[in-house]
Amino acid sequence: MRVLGDRLSLYLPVILMGVLALGTYWLVRSTPLLISHGLEAQVRHEPDYFMRKFSVKSFDDAGRLKSEVLGTDARHFPDSETLEIDLVSIRSFSEEGGLTTATAKRAVANADASEVQLFGEAHVVRQPMADKAGQVQPRMEFRGEFLHAFMDTERVKSHKPVELTRGNDKFTADAMDFDNLKRVMELKGRVKGTLVPAAAR
Template identity: 60%
Template sequence: MRLRQAWERLSLYLPVLLMGLLALSTWWLVRNAPTPVQPAAERPVAHEPDYYMRDFSVKTFDAAGRLASEVRGTLAQHYPDTDTLEIDQARMRSVSATGQVTTASALRAVSNADGSEVQLFGQARVVREPVARTGAAPTPQLEFAGEFLHAWTRDERVRSNQPVTLRRGGDVFTADSLDYDHLSQVLQLQGRVHGTLQPAPARR
């Protein structure tokens, strides 16, 4: 009888004990469970080169195997964050589909991935060589020179927000800034503009 009475008393408190054990075990599991791994914060891409070339020359050719462009320099560094190529002692040469040759040089150049946009710094120079024309005099050489030139090779455009010198044959112009669009044949010179025009050769 005593055993039965003890069991009946224990059975009254058994649910409470089980609930307490369950709560205790849950608290222990939560306390000792490993914390979830926090996702690492994305690190900003540093402006550091991922590859470089020294004393290099890179040439590209068109579908017919003709030389389309050549880039040379003492050091080239590629920056993945901007996808640009920085070149020291840059020397560039391009040939259009019509055979027009354009050369460029500078102490330093910054080019985008496909070479369609180039910024030239320090002793910058862009030259369009003369082009022979059937039954007419060749087009005169066109030269841009300054400490900074911004060129778009596909659009055949040259800009500068710094003093620049333009030579076309024997004619010479200087200005504080320049915007030249070869395709539309529009030249804009701003600031202190000076020009020297040579007389046209006498016809025989």
């Protein structure tokens, strides 16, 4: 029995090492699952702060007001760096000082409000302004259930029906892409328009 006990005491460290190795193997197999769950939690689309009855202003390098965003409620999402706003109202000024306003039931805006998606009774108005050649551009108004406005580049797009008013001229279409800087308007689908002669304006 003593010989058997001596032999077991010789193999005891090997047995213990085997048990520790199995434990380590199990731990390594389990850890990546825990890490992956942690990463999934980090990239969830959940707001990290809220605002109520707020106004956010941004300014250019010269200290001039560039844009102002107002709303009743807002939620900031860190994963996409966007702000979701209820009952939104936006004022944006171009480099030449032209004013564009936008309102809607709901909006999703990027960090500096240079790109805004408007949902529900969307309404964008660009006030009359003189271009670089000194010609006065008439007031423009866009209406629809969805409008995608790019404030800095003065572009408005929509894949849903829209109504466009330019001065006294009116158009409706199933979709639209308007680029004010290039002075190009693309209307798609069923397009209807009313053009008022210059003499009648």
